[in-house]
Amino acid sequence: MASAGARHLLVATEEQCNDIKKQIEEGADFAAMAQEHSSCPSKAQGGDLGTFGPGQMVPEFDKVVFSAPLNEVQGPVKTQYSRLFRS
Template sequence: MMNDTSQTFTKVKARHILVADEALCNSLKAQINSFEDFDRLAREYSTCPSAKVGGDLGIFGKGVMVPEFDEVVFSAPLNEVQGPVKTQFGYHLIWITNRK
């Protein structure tokens, strides 16, 4: 059986929390024990417009997001909080919910 990192995926569904500094990002990550925690913290702290929907970015393909973000969402395990991931926009926590 192949694991996620050895397959080629073209679409991903993910949520994220975007904040300005790494310390806050790490603090939020430590508070996340469930999907409900992630949703609540995204709504409260994320500076991205997606905060209104719990950080939901919907389904997107490769190359839509910045390279650092793409690298994580197309290779990291599903349903585990990834990050902090630094991009030009700030620091992200990422929850990948599906790939195909």
């Protein structure tokens, strides 16, 4: 069975997500940005969600995690929780 590991930031708006994504793409540290901006409890671990299998996360997130290239920031991805992206 496939498994994946991901980090994410949970933010309220697409604008905020895009701004943070741009900063990360320009060299900001993903974990530091998660600790500062994310509303998810995983922010204490730099947004690290650990390892999980297909179907353990919301479908929109699963689709990105299991199809995107490794080590690339993705998103924004709209879910029932808000907007997020992963690396």
